[in-house]
Every structure is written in C-alpha cells, then in structure tokens.
Amino acid sequence: MARIIDGTAVARSIREEVAAQVAQLRAEGTVPGLAVVLVGNDGASEVYVRGKARACEAAGMHSRVLQLPAETSADELLGTIDGLNADPDIHGILVQLPLPPHLNSKTFLERVAPHKDVDGFHPMNVGRAFVGDPNGFVPATPEGIMELLRRERIDTHGRHVVIVGRSLIVSKPLASLLMAPGPNATVTLCHRHTVDLAQHTRMADILVVAVGKPGLITADMVKEGAAVFDVGVTRVEDPTSPRGYVIKGDVDFDAVAAKTSAITPVPGGVGPMTIAMLLRNTVTAARRAHESARRRPAAAVR
Numbered sequence: 001m002a003r004i005i006d007g008t009a010v011a012r013s014i015r016e017e018v019a020a021q022v023a024q025l026r027a028e029g030t031v032p033g034l035a036v037v038l039v040g041n042d043g044a045s046e047v048y049v050r051g052k053a054r055a056c057e058a059a060g061m062h063s064r065v066l067q068l069p070a071e072t073s074a075d076e077l078l079g080t081i082d083g084l085n086a087d088p089d090i091h092g093i094l095v096q097l098p099l100p101p102h103l104n105s106k107t108f109l110e111r112v113a114p115h116k117d118v119d120g121f122h123p124m125n126v127g128r129a130f131v132g133d134p135n136g137f138v139p140a141t142p143e144g145i146m147e148l149l150r151r152e153r154i155d156t157h158g159r160h161v162v163i164v165g166r167s168l169i170v171s172k173p174l175a176s177l178l179m180a181p182g183p184n185a186t187v188t189l190c191h192r193h194t195v196d197l198a199q200h201t202r203m204a205d206i207l208v209v210a211v212g213k214p215g216l217i218t219a220d221m222v223k224e225g226a227a228v229f230d231v232g233v234t235r236v237e238d239p240t241s242p243r244g245y246v247i248k249g250d251v252d253f254d255a256v257a258a259k260t261s262a263i264t265p266v267p268g269g270v271g272p273m274t275i276a277m278l279l280r281n282t283v284t285a286a287r288r289a290h291e292s293a294r295r296r297p298a299a300a301v302r
Helices: 007-027 043-058 074-085 105-109 123-131 140-151 171-179 197-201 253-257 271-301
Strands: 033-039 062-068 092-095 160-164 186-190 206-209 227-230 234-237 245-248
Touching: 007 043, 007 140, 007 271, 033 043, 033 074, 033 271, 043 062, 043 271, 062 074, 074 092, 074 105, 092 105, 092 271, 123 171, 140 171, 140 271, 160 171, 160 197, 171 186, 186 197
Parallel strands: 033 062, 033 092, 160 186, 160 206, 206 227
Antiparallel strands: 234 245
C-alpha cells in the first residue's frame, strides 16, 4: 500500500513558516497585504475567496476582498485593478476566476502588475518561470507540488515525470520547474486526447494528473512503485453524502494506491498546498517591496 502524502500537514507547516515571516516583516514596519477581486456571485468562488481571506488573517496578513456586481464593466474592473496596483498596502493581487462571460479574463490578468501577480498568471511571470528566473512568481499549485516532492524526499533527478494535462495554471509551469537544473527530471506532457494515454502513464516514475475528469487514471495505467500526484477536484453527486456530493480526484485512488509508492488523496493532498504557496508568494512580494522602499531614500541621497 502506498504512503499517503498528507498535503494538509505539509501546508500547515508552511503556513506556520509564513506566519513567522509575516511577524518579522511586521516588526520591520510592513504588513503583507493580499487583495482578491471577485466579480459576481459564483458560489464556489465565494467559498475559495473566504478560505483565502481566513488563511491570510491566520498568518497575520492584511486581507482585502473586493466583491463587484456581476454587471461590472471592463473599464470598471480595470480601474479597480489599477487602484490596487497603486496601493502600497497591497502586495499581492488575485482576480478570482471564472469571470462573468462578458469579461475576458486574459485582459484583466495581464493588467495586474507583475510584481503583485502572486498567482503567477501574468505573461511576464509565465516567461520567467519558463526560463527559470527566480524573480518571477510561479502559480501556487505547481509550486505546491514541487514543495511536496522536496519535503516528501521524492527524488526527481533523472526520473521520468508524466504530466496529464496542459493548462497554463498547473501543467505547463510544472513541466518547466521539473526540467530545470536541480530537479533535472525528464518530462512528458500529455492530455486526455493523447493517443493511448496509458502507454505514456505506465512509463512514469512520477505521475501528475490535472485534468478534472474523475477516475481517469486506473490501476492498469500506473507503473508499480510510481509516485502519483492527483490535482483533479470535481464535485460528484452522491445522495448518501450529507452535502449531496463528494469530491473526487482524477485517479481511482483505492486501486491505484495499492501499487504505488506514494500518492496524494483528494481532498487533503495537493489542494491545501495551493493556499499555502499563495501566502508564501504574497510574503515574498511584501519582502521585495519592503527592501525596495528601504533602498529608495539612500538612492535619493546619492
């Protein structure tokens, strides 16, 4: 039976580290601030935003949620983002997706100042992640997977990592991180339309699945002893559940766990890492802003 990777415990440890860093910054006169812009009344988004706000407050950070009406115009949303870009008390900005249909998310994600783009979605940060520039921000989920690999001591050097999924939020940045000097992994990037997907997944020493199709990966698609990271999160109706639904991942957990060396559960695996890494990115942004402000007067004197 596989070792179950407890993402909740690892995330808790990271959030404690973040809280210590926040306390240090506060003592130096800077309170890290994260702003989340939510447009409309999407129930799932509201739940996610509340969770982020609570996590910020628990870490001692300043949290600001701006919930705008669903009919907010493009100019109004751009103006809101511009105001946050100019606000020295805000170090990280998130535009919660999805946006209402009349708003093109690309326009607004690109409007967030790169140094406050703690989600890592701005093209400048995407490019920095691709070339391995540490001055950018990496999206929280792939960075969370990398942190799990490090803390669980799962060796990636020379290993074959197969990623099922092709999103800019998870799969593509994760591939860049894994291939970089240090991790030194060999990466194959697949998706649900790959011909004979199982042929590829069975070659993986480390398998990462981020598609959003419950049960896509079955036991016969996984190599004996592989490590499996399940990023999928899908609500599946279940009348026997008190909530009327259960959360399922992309991996047939019980069957796959029987033949793997390590596996993340859903929920409680990769998911908790996302907010933890988001908080860490925000503290990094605050630290950079703090150091920049300290240097500015000295430059003016010269």
